[in-house]
Amino acid sequence: xxxxxxxxxxxxxxxxxxxxxxxxxxxxxxxxxxxxxxxxxxxxxxxxxxxxxxxxxxxxxxxxxxxxxxxxxxxxxxxxxxxxxxxxxxxxxxxxxxxxxxxxxxxxxxxxxxxxxxxxxxxxxxxxxxxxxxxxxx
Numbered sequence: 001x002x003x004x005x006x007x008x009x010x011x012x013x014x015x016x017x018x019x020x021x022x023x024x025x026x027x028x029x030x031x032x033x034x035x036x037x038x039x040x041x042x043x044x045x046x047x048x049x050x051x052x053x054x055x056x057x058x059x060x061x062x063x064x065x066x067x068x069x070x071x072x073x074x075x076x077x078x079x080x081x082x083x084x085x086x087x088x089x090x091x092x093x094x095x096x097x098x099x100x101x102x103x104x105x106x107x108x109x110x111x112x113x114x115x116x117x118x119x120x121x122x123x124x125x126x127x128x129x130x131x132x133x134x135x136x137x138x
Contacts (some may be wrong), residue, residue, distance in 0.1 A: 005035045005043035013054045022052065030055050030072065067104075070116040074100045112121055 012019050025031050026042070031051045033042030044052075051072065058068045074097045081089045089097070 003046050004122065005045055006049070007037075007041065007043060011044045011049055011052065014049055015056055017052060017056060025055055028069070030065065030069055058108075061115075063104075063107075069103065071104045074104075085134055 006014075008019055008022055011017075012022060014116050015022070017025075022031070026033065031044075031048055034045045035043040037043055054072065054075075055068050058071070063071075077089065078094070078097050078101070080087045081094060
């Protein structure tokens with residue numbers, strides 16, 4: 001764990017998520033605070049914040065919470081893969097997980113391309129309005 005554990009308010013400021021949203025993500029199991037204060041309040045690590053940022057980045061791309069959970073589970077399992085230990089993945093399982101994560105990467109890239117096209121159309125629209133307004137006498 002790097003850095004000092006953070007309270008939820010600092011996490012909210014870092015992630016630009018509301019306290020309510022962070023708690024919803026906790027309730028749905030997407031993020032679990034890694035520590036607790038002496039008073040029992042949840043504390044978050046940099047890794048917890050990174051996980052919340054994955055959720056935050058997936059949401060505007062249209063991924064559901066279930067899809068987000070699936071991706072995070074696959075990434076967690078790949079991260080825990082340690083050859084020669086209890087956590088070593090079977091080569092077939094590893095390949096399936098990598099393939100699963102690649103499908104999410106491809107889906108995200110397609111969403112980004114769609115958003116870029118929408119943005120280009122919106123910018124063209126704004127420019128057409130500006131052109132029309134500049135032609136109107138003041």
